[in-house]
Amino acid sequence: MDPNGNMxxxxxxxxxxxxxxxxxxxKKRIYCADFWYDGKHQRRSLKTRNLKIARQKALQLxxxxxxxxxxxxxxxxxxxxxxxxxxxxxxxxxxxxKTITKxxxxxxxxxxxxxxxxxxxxxxxxxxxxxxxxxxxxxxLSKKSMHNEAVMxxxxxxxxxxxxxxxxxxxxEAKFERPKLEPxxxxxxxxxxxxxxxxxxxxxxxxxxxxxTGMRSGELQRLRVEDVDLKDNWIxxxxxxxxxxxxxxxxxxxxxxxxxxxxxxxxKTGPWLITAPPSRKFPQGDHCINTKHLNENxxxxxxxxxxxxxxxxxxxxxxxxxxxxxxxxxNASIPQRVVDTWLGHRSxxxxxxxxxxxxxxxxxxxxxxxxxxxxxxxxxxxxx
Numbered sequence: 001m002d003p004n005g006n007m008x009x010x011x012x013x014x015x016x017x018x019x020x021x022x023x024x025x026x027k028k029r030i031y032c033a034d035f036w037y038d039g040k041h042q043r044r045s046l047k048t049r050n051l052k053i054a055r056q057k058a059l060q061l062x063x064x065x066x067x068x069x070x071x072x073x074x075x076x077x078x079x080x081x082x083x084x085x086x087x088x089x090x091x092x093x094x095x096x097x098k099t100i101t102k103x104x105x106x107x108x109x110x111x112x113x114x115x116x117x118x119x120x121x122x123x124x125x126x127x128x129x130x131x132x133x134x135x136x137x138x139x140x141l142s143k144k145s146m147h148n149e150a151v152m153x154x155x156x157x158x159x160x161x162x163x164x165x166x167x168x169x170x171x172x173e174a175k176f177e178r179p180k181l182e183p184x185x186x187x188x189x190x191x192x193x194x195x196x197x198x199x200x201x202x203x204x205x206x207x208x209x210x211x212x213t214g215m216r217s218g219e220l221q222r223l224r225v226e227d228v229d230l231k232d233n234w235i236x237x238x239x240x241x242x243x244x245x246x247x248x249x250x251x252x253x254x255x256x257x258x259x260x261x262x263x264x265x266x267x268k269t270g271p272w273l274i275t276a277p278p279s280r281k282f283p284q285g286d287h288c289i290n291t292k293h294l295n296e297n298x299x300x301x302x303x304x305x306x307x308x309x310x311x312x313x314x315x316x317x318x319x320x321x322x323x324x325x326x327x328x329x330x331n332a333s334i335p336q337r338v339v340d341t342w343l344g345h346r347s348x349x350x351x352x353x354x355x356x357x358x359x360x361x362x363x364x365x366x367x368x369x370x371x372x373x374x375x376x377x378x379x380x381x382x383x384x
Contacts, residue, residue, distance in 0.1 A: 216246065
C-alpha cells in the first residue's frame with residue numbers, strides 16, 4: 001500500500017488459475033489466498049513469503065475447489081488444551097492406571113519443554129521441534145524409554161489430526177526403531193538364597209514371596225488376606241477395580257513348600273496381607289507397603305551381600321527376583337507356558353496361548369518340581 005492506502009504494484013493480487021488470487025499481507029509479507037467457496041468469501045494464509053511456493057500452494061487450492069474437496073482449516077488449538085483432552089480420552093479408554101500415570105508424567109515434561117521453546121499451540125509442533133525435544137531427553141533415558149515416548153507423542157498427534165485439531169500430523173511418516181530386547185536376568189539361585197539368608201523381617205517375608213512366586217512388587221503390595229489359600233495351596237493375584245494388575249487379568253500361583261512357612265507366620269488381621277511398620281500417619285501399622293522403599297531396601301541388601309545393585313549400572317532391582325524365578329523354573333524344565341501362566345505374561349499372540357490351559361492339578365505338580373532353595377530349610381533362612 002502507498003501512503004494514500006492504494007495497492008502498489010508489488011501488492012496487487014495475482015490470479016492463479018481461474019478462482020484463486022494471491023497477494024502478500026502484513027509486515028512479514030506472508031502470502032494469502034483470496035477466493036470464493038460455498039457462496040462465501042474466503043481468505044487463507046499460505047504461510048510463506050516465497051512467491052514460487054505461494055503459487056504452488058494456490059494451484060493445489062484451486063484443484064481442491066474444482067474437485068469440491070476443499071479441506072477446512074483446523075481451528076487453532078492450545079497445546080495444553082489438546083493434551084488435557086487427549087489425557088481424558090486415554091483415561092476413558094481401557095488403559096491401566098499405571099499406564100495413565102506414565103502418560104501424564106510424559107506430557108508434563110513435554111509441555112514444560114514446549115513452553116520454554118515458545119510452542120503454545122498444537123499447530124506449532126513440528127518435526128524439527130520433536131527432534132529437538134528428543135535430543136533434550138536422550139541423555140537421561142534408556143533406548144526403550146526413548147522409543148516409548150516417541151510412540152506416545154506419535155499417537156497423540158495422530159489423535160489430534162483425527163479430531164481436526166491440526167491439518168497434518170508432523171510424525172505421520174516418522175519411523176522410530178524399536179530397540180532390541182536384551183536379556184536382563186536376575187540373581188542366580190545361589191545368590192537368591194544368600195540374599196534371603198541375610199535379610200531380616202519384615203522384608204525377609206516380602207522378598208521370599210517375590211522370589212518364590214515371580215509376582216510384581218505392585219501385586220505384592222495389593223495382596224489381601226483372603227487372597228492366600230493355605231488349605232488348597234494357592235496365592236490368588238486378583239485384578240480388582242482401582243487395583244488392577246498390569247494386564248487386567250487375575251491369576252493364581254501354587255504355594256511352594258519353601259514359601260508356605262512364611263505365609264503361615266503372617267498375621268491375618270487384614271485387609272492387607274503385607275503391611276508396613278507403624279508410623280505417625282498409620283500408628284496401627286495397617287497400611288500397605290511402599291514399593292519404592294521396598295526396592296531401595298533390597299538394593300542396599302544386595303550391596304551388603306556383594307551382589308550387583310541398580311539396573312543403570314548393570315545390577316539388579318527388586319523386579320529382578322521375577323527374572324530369577326522364571327530362569328530357575330525354565331532351567332528346571334518347567335514348560336514355558338506354565339511359567340508364563342504363573343507370571344501373568346500375555347504378550348504371546350500364537351494360537352498356543354489361546355488353546356493351552358493349565359489345570360490346577362498340573363500347576364501344583366509343576367511347582368513341586370521347582371528347586372527353589374538348595375541349602376538351608378525355610379526355618380533357617382534369615383538366621384545369621
